[in-house]
Amino acid sequence: MQTDFSLDDFPVGLVVTNLHSTEVLQASPYFYRLSQQQPLTTSKLGQFFTPASKILLESFVMPMLLHQGHCDEIQLTIDAGSSVRIPVLANARVVSGEPAIVYWAISPSQQRDTLYQQLVDLRNDLEIRAEKLEVLSRTDELTGLLNRRAFIQSAETLIKQAQRSGVAYAFFMLDIDFFKQINDQHGHAFGDQVLKDMAKILTENTRSNDIVARVGGEEFALVTFDQAEHSANFLAEKLLSAIRQQPIQGIMVTASIGCAIASHAPFEQLYKDADALLYQAKHQGRNRALCRLFDGS
Amino acid sequence: MFQFSLIVGALKHPVPNIGAFMFVQEDIITRNNVNVLGRGEQVLLMAHGFGCNQQMWRFLVPYLEGNFKIVLFDYVGSGSSDLGAYSKQKYADLAGYSQDIVDICQALDLNNVVLVGHSVSSIIGLLAAQKIPERIHSQVMVCPSPCFLNFPPEYMGGFNREDLVELIDLMDKNYIGWANYLAPLVTGELEGKVFATELTTSFCTTNPITAKNFAKATFFSDYRHLLPLNQHPVLLLQSEVDALASLFVGNYMLEHTPQSRLEVVSARGHCLHMSHPEQISLIIKDFLRIPVEAGSPDAD
Numbered sequence: 001m002q003t004d005f006s007l008d009d010f011p012v013g014l015v016v017t018n019l020h021s022t023e024v025l026q027a028s029p030y031f032y033r034l035s036q037q038q039p040l041t042t043s044k045l046g047q048f049f050t051p052a053s054k055i056l057l058e059s060f061v062m063p064m065l066l067h068q069g070h071c072d073e074i075q076l077t078i079d080a081g082s083s084v085r086i087p088v089l090a091n092a093r094v095v096s097g098e099p100a101i102v103y104w105a106i107s108p109s110q111q112r113d114t115l116y117q118q119l120v121d122l123r124n125d126l127e128i129r130a131e132k133l134e135v136l137s138r139t140d141e142l143t144g145l146l147n148r149r150a151f152i153q154s155a156e157t158l159i160k161q162a163q164r165s166g167v168a169y170a171f172f173m174l175d176i177d178f179f180k181q182i183n184d185q186h187g188h189a190f191g192d193q194v195l196k197d198m199a200k201i202l203t204e205n206t207r208s209n210d211i212v213a214r215v216g217g218e219e220f221a222l223v224t225f226d227q228a229e230h231s232a233n234f235l236a237e238k239l240l241s242a243i244r245q246q247p248i249q250g251i252m253v254t255a256s257i258g259c260a261i262a263s264h265a266p267f268e269q270l271y272k273d274a275d276a277l278l279y280q281a282k283h284q285g286r287n288r289a290l291c292r293l294f295d296g297s
Numbered sequence: 298m299f300q301f302s303l304i305v306g307a308l309k310h311p312v313p314n315i316g317a318f319m320f321v322q323e324d325i326i327t328r329n330n331v332n333v334l335g336r337g338e339q340v341l342l343m344a345h346g347f348g349c350n351q352q353m354w355r356f357l358v359p360y361l362e363g364n365f366k367i368v369l370f371d372y373v374g375s376g377s378s379d380l381g382a383y384s385k386q387k388y389a390d391l392a393g394y395s396q397d398i399v400d401i402c403q404a405l406d407l408n409n410v411v412l413v414g415h416s417v418s419s420i421i422g423l424l425a426a427q428k429i430p431e432r433i434h435s436q437v438m439v440c441p442s443p444c445f446l447n448f449p450p451e452y453m454g455g456f457n458r459e460d461l462v463e464l465i466d467l468m469d470k471n472y473i474g475w476a477n478y479l480a481p482l483v484t485g486e487l488e489g490k491v492f493a494t495e496l497t498t499s500f501c502t503t504n505p506i507t508a509k510n511f512a513k514a515t516f517f518s519d520y521r522h523l524l525p526l527n528q529h530p531v532l533l534l535q536s537e538v539d540a541l542a543s544l545f546v547g548n549y550m551l552e553h554t555p556q557s558r559l560e561v562v563s564a565r566g567h568c569l570h571m572s573h574p575e576q577i578s579l580i581i582k583d584f585l586r587i588p589v590e591a592g593s594p595d596a597d
Contacts, residue, residue: 052461058540
């Protein structure tokens with residue numbers, strides 16, 4: 001019966017390196033066969049790997065070895081020359097001393113690599129689909145603005161944050177005047193175009209961190225932050241005059257605005273207040289804005 | 298990967314910008330897992346590099362905490378930061394990370410700050426110093442590089458684009474937050490929860506989203522144009538042999554950064570502050586004109 005077995009026959013690459021210099025002090029024949037390289041008098045561990053793997057070695061593996069003395073199951077790629085790349089799995093352990101030594105076990109992992117690739121592809125595909133769905137579920141199809149659901153979600157979150165930070169915020173409800181007549185007179189396709197143009201005017205006259213949404217048929221909502229009362233008034237007038245100034249689809253269109261400003265009131269309250277102000281603006285003859293400061297107490 | 302931004306490009310207000318507000322101090326301390334230690338008038342704000350967290354400073358800190366007030370933190374998305382505060386858009390760019398430094402300096406009202414940054418954090422520090430120059434005293438850059446890409450013949454950052462694409466691929470295969478990450482994707486709960494459910498305790502980031510986003514921001518960026526705009530004294534610390542930042546890169550930094558001084562340490566590797574902490578601490582003290590006493594580290 002055979003009693004002397006050679007460690008060299010194990011199907012795993014064994015490498016011993018100096019921790020700080022990364023010089024290869026010893027390596028098993030299997031490792032050289034795997035990497036298709038000849039033993040050299042001096043070589044650094046990095047020489048056996050692709051540039052991408054060198055980055056992982058330097059920015060993950062080395063800090064981990066210095067920090068915790070071991071590094072488990074890292075997927076790397078050996079550069080076996082003439083564009084042959086061999087995926088490998090590496091485990092490493094530091095044995096302290098003068099100098100500190102690292103013991104590496106490096107085994108081929110072609111099948112594991114293929115499996116990972118399939119998982120990565122699957123995940124990427126899922127991620128793209130989920131993001132598309134996410135965008136679709138938040139968007140008003142006609143105007144490209146946020147829809148009612150996304151508006152409520154975003155506005156609630158940001159208003160809570162503004163409350164904590166003591167930032168004032170303003171809630172605008174905007175309704176196109178006599179929209180039903182526009183639809184009846186010119187048809188629904190025309191009405192849709194008016195809605196699209198209105199969305200464009202609103203986005204062009206607001207800032208990138210304001211929230212603009214279409215929340216109903218001809219009803220739009222805006223939330224802006226850091227609005228002193230006068231600047232909310234200013235924005236409301238600016239929107240109205242922008243709407244008045246440019247004929248939409250060749251006809252004159254006007255709108256009414258209700259605007260509630262606060263620094264404490266919750267979202268639901270502001271929604272109601274802005275809606276009530278909008279109703280008043282309609283009653284006072286339309287084509288106007290009514291703004292009011294609510295202190296929330 | 299990040300086609301989200303392309304899809305929503307048509308929307309004016311895809312994701313409202315929460316970062317528009319000033320944060321209160323407690324928020325920032327929790328968000329960035331800020332830790333303050335040491336004693337001294339001069340503040341050292343230490344910014345970890347790509348991949349790891351503030352624990353990478355633990356070898357260097359004992360040599361400096363007797364002379365300085367030391368502020369450590371984790372970038373949002375790394376270490377024990379608040380992953381709920383993570384935004385893919387914000388942290389797709391080094392400017393997003395530099396805002397973390399600005400927020401910390403403002404929240405703690407830090408002045409006379411020496412920004413100590415490892416690797417990519419040197420450039421992040423440079424971006425932060427431009428936003429709040431009055432709070433910054435100087436910068437210490439450990440193994441910095443303004444650009445990892447090669448632009449032959451005038452600039453050799455060390456890597457070709459294919460290498461870096463392969464790096465992203467390798468990272469994908471190494472960061473196996475699959476279970477945590479896939480489930481919300483399948484159930485469609487993409488917002489917030491993906492990040493919030495996972496708390497990273499390991500030394501190196503294995504969060505598949507944040508780590509890869511950081512890698513992309515780090516390795517595909519080119520901030521060479523930023524160097525001449527520097528307004529503070531800069532200490533450049535460089536390894537003799539460093540696969541990520543070659544001597545060429547070190548000399549490039551020196552040549553293009555006003556008020557800079559280069560110290561080449563006869564060592565190998567990209568983590569000088571971990572492998573040669575004492576030597577690094579002496580150079581930093583010399584740079585900041587702190588007299589060096591016999592016997593160290595200070596904690597002994």
